[in-house]
Amino acid sequence: MKFLIKHLSHDTNLQDSEDSRSFDQDTLRIGRNIDNDLIIQGINCAQNHCVISRDKAKKLHIKSLSSSGILINGSVKQESVIKSGDIIKVANVYLRINQLDSGYDLILEVIDENQANAGIEKLKLKRNVFQRLRPGSTFKLRRLSWVAVCLSLVLFFLIPLVSIYVPSLNNFLENSYFPLLRATSVRSWSIGPISRYHIKIADKCDACHSEEAFDPIPDKACETCHTDIKNHLNRDKINTEESRLPSCETCHKEHIADQYLILSNRDEQCIDCHADIKDVYKNAEIENVHHRFKKSHPEFKASITSNFEEDSPVVTRVNIDDKDKLKEHSGLKFSHKDHLSKLGVLEPQGKSAVTTNLECWSCHKQDSNGAYMQPIKFEEHCHRCHKTTFDELSPDNELPHGKADKILSYLQGFYKNSPKGTRIEVVDDQEKSKRQLPGKAISRGALDFDAEKLTLDQYSKQMGKLVFEKGVCSECHEVLKPNDDFASWKIIKPRFSKTWYPKAKFKHKSHQTFECLSCHAVDKSELSEDVNIQGKKNCIECHRSEDSTCLKCHTFHSEPHFTMNGKPLTPKKEEVKAWHNQLLVNEVEAFTKNVKTR
């Protein structure tokens, strides 16, 4: 191996002076002792300081011979591989490694420390040694701050932005186990989880956020799917300013949790308009409500149906305290008081002394929802006692229960075979007493069957008139007699309000711990036109707390004629419901589980 030791003397004013010595041997020894190849004077150098050798791969190695180590490129090492350009410091001398000259394996340039500092630029020592030694260079506050700024911009702005357009990336980020990765998905920008009802469009932000940025969600976004939501107002009658109507978002809060999609426990949204309803709609007939039920709800108004005769009922709202007007003409003659008498009512088939006590539930049964009562039907509820017999002489024959014209044809048929003018024996008083039940059978004795000109038709009509006026029909029903012509007579079909408080939600089932009479005081009601319902006072006894919110009894979407966007309501479409049903059970479960685990 050929070495060249080159002594460089750098003085800016003078020419470089060189003093070179070459060696051809395996190793090059450096130290203070005189037997070294390169002798460096100076107390900072060990007697045998270090040795440079070459391995089989022709790499140069330097090895320290003393425990103090060697300073290579500013760091202390015991042993190291060296290459061209490395700077070794021994005592006051810099040794620069140079392998560029092909004539030698190694040229060791020896530079005195003072001269090295003087000619620092020329030697390019600065980059190698001094830069590393500059104090305080580890503190890079500014650089660190820039890194923090850029990192947060990339992580929480750029990556989510990119993943909007790269669904696979977003999918990966959203389902990641690490919260930090999930925080870089698009959903990271969302203010909260989407409710399970909207899970199918959870990843389609612009299904709802379709308007300009920074705008609230428009109602039409909801109406895209929810086409048949009932309006709050009848648009034909009530014209309010469009701006005063609440938007869907006012009451339906998304991105919070499932239970906030319908805000049922709040009155603020209702009171906002109803505190001064005239301000919203100047012809409003309803009263202002400033607070919850107990404090400021006005007295109830019952919906009373009238004009049944004309077959076009008229509904009027009557204050529950207005006892004079609070009558409902139903066309039926009925006394609750008599039916609920403590003495009981007579059994139909029994002896005169046998009675039975009726209860409310004997006739009134809840419907399948538990909300209202099933309608009363003649065949089911009345007929057992109230037979429609009409002729004393044939007590087993009954008139058909129905319209008046049916009765006439039935009578004609019945009397066709009956010999005209046959006087039938009057039933004696003793037999009469067996039939104390209501509904009178008419005695044929009352009619003049001997009249010469009386035809069968006339006879039937006269019998019919008797049945109508004095017999079974008029016993329970009101009869309409516009003129003397029997053919024009009518039985008024009884009609009842399904509910007197149609604007409130009520369930009998929820209230069945109470006696019926506590709300419906029918035990004193003799007339069917009595409206047997209590007012607000009765409800307040229980519903006095703050929980009694508006929506406990009322519904916002209650107007049956118009949809929310003002179009006439078509027969209910089940599209949205079907859409919900499409959600597979495990799909929903997976979603809720996913939400929970986060």
Next chain:
Amino acid sequence: MNRSFINKDNFRYLKAAGILSGLSIILYVLHQPVGPPSGASWLGYTLGTVAALIMVWLAWFGVRKRRYQNTKLSLNTWLSAHVYLGLSLLVIATLHCGFQFDANVHTVAYILMVFTIVSGIFGVYYYLTVPALLVKNMKGTNPESLRQRLRDIDMVALSLAHEIDSQVHEVILYSIDHRYESKARITMKDVRKLRSVGAQLLSIREVSKARSSEKTPKTFKKKLMESALSINELYRLELSKILIDLSFDRLSGDKLNNLLDFVNEKENCLLKLNLDSRYKNQLKTWLLFHVPLSLAAIISLVIHIVTVFYY
């Protein structure tokens, strides 16, 4: 900087921050928002706006402290308000979010803010405790003169070691670190290195003591009796030993003692410098967290605000 930023103007800013936090808590308790408490209610918006304004103002401190011209409020006043309002942010921002946390950018902004405040609390603690420790450690001297003293000791010790023998010289040479002058930080590694040098010197001294007290003929005989080695061989061994002994200066023991004193003094200097740099680092290191975290928090705050209002 001294304690004055703590009780500036009779704790004016502590009171202000306390009132602000207290008011937020009272409103939060009284408020009944739609849905769970969150940033979406009117109180949520209010608290959020206040918190955001405070955050931006706190970050402005970095700009303010680089302005040296006189402004209305002194830097010390600013610092006092910076510290207390920063602490009140913990309350206001937490109430703003209504304790809702999730893996999203909003929570990230919150966490970054909390980390910034926590690093700030460390900063306050160091600024209150470290200056007194620095003065106590230095006791009238300063790092520059200590480093100068290290250099002086090195030169003297090296020439002293040179007079003793090459082994000692090598040990002392090993103990010299050329980087003491330029090194920003003296670590415990440096101190340990010096201690090992001291230990080596001690062992050398003990060996030499033992040698000088040993009576050669007696041991020679004894070894001769016990050993199976040839006499020639033993002679050669012993002779080399005697030669080493002769080459050893009689005063070498004293010089070694001197050297050990130097090493001790050097170790003391290094320990002081180490403590000094450690204290100074404490004053700087928290800022390495505080400033980048605060900037990241501001960035994520902006993203938080934009995304919330964008949708």
